[in-house]
Structure formats: structure tokens, C-alpha cells
Amino acid sequence: MRIGEIASRAGVSRDTVRFYERMGLLDEAAQPHLSNNYKEYSPLALRRIALITHAKALGFTLKEIADVIVAWEQDWLAPSKKRLLIQEKMCEVEKKAHSLSILRVALSDALNKVESGCNDEV
Known part of the structure; x- marks a missing residue:
């Protein structure tokens, strides 16, 4: 899914998606077509944004989330x-x-x- 779709589904802005990607909270989206700049985000990225949103609602900072997100998501913790x-x-x-x-x-x-x-x- 492209950035507009993932942002809409996750209930965040496109800038938020880009920010999370720059911070390393999301894996870098694939660019399957070299002829354009469109990125394709995976269903995992959508789940990750939902997890980030939930953690933020619980009061965790983005730094705290970044420190444990992969481990939490993969049940390594x-x-x-x-x-x-x-x-x-x-x-x-x-x-x-x-x-x-x-x-x-x-x-x-x-x-x-x-x-x-x-x-x-x-």
C-alpha cells in the first residue's frame, strides 16, 4: 500500500509515516518501480504504526518505543x-x-x- 493508504488506515498523517520511517520505527518501504518515487508499505508497517500509536497513548515516548519495538512485536521480551x-x-x-x-x-x-x-x- 502507498503512503496515503497506510496513513489513512492507521489514522495518522503522511508526515507521521515519513517521520516514523526516518526514526527507524518502520522498515524502509520498498520502491518496486524505479521509474517513480512511490513506496510500497507492507501490512507489517501498518501493524507497527498501530503498536506505536497504542504505546504513545499509554504514555511511552518515541525513544522508549524505538528501544523495544522489535523485541515487543516479536515477543522477544x-x-x-x-x-x-x-x-x-x-x-x-x-x-x-x-x-x-x-x-x-x-x-x-x-x-x-x-x-x-x-x-x-x-
Whole structure:
């Protein structure tokens, strides 16, 4: 399938497909005809984009995905290693949530001060 079709099926832009290819997240697409620049993407590329999209939705960075995508896809990672990666990501999310909670309280306090006419000037 050509780039427009794979992008449409995967629900991403053509630029995203090209970016993933440049990053090495996708195998370089074949150019079966030397007379044009059309590339042909395999069904594996479509599955890989779906995996990347899913991993991103779970909070993994493209760097993290690139580090393990082939091993994850081919089941080279033991379930225990997969669990560890997911647990580490959960820990990061919990830390971010805690930090955001603290920020929310501070912002709420600042808003209350502004609304009450109180200022911090001495």
C-alpha cells in the first residue's frame, strides 16, 4: 500500500509515516518501480504504526518505543520485562499526577488571593 493508504488506515498523517520511517520505527518501504518515487508499505508497517500509536497513548515516548519495538512485536521480551516497563511508566505517571496536584493547589491558592484582593506586596 502507498503512503496515503497506510496513513489513512492507521489514522495518522503522511508526515507521521515519513517521520516514523526516518526514526527507524518502520522498515524502509520498498520502491518496486524505479521509474517513480512511490513506496510500497507492507501490512507489517501498518501493524507497527498501530503498536506505536497504542504505546504513545499509554504514555511511552518515541525513544522508549524505538528501544523495544522489535523485541515487543516479536515477543522477544519476556512477560516479566513487559510488566516491568509498564510498571515503570505507571510510576512516572503517578509522579506527574502528584506534581500536577500540587500545582493545582498552588494555582487555586493564587486565584483565591487574586479574587479576595489580597496581594503579596509588603
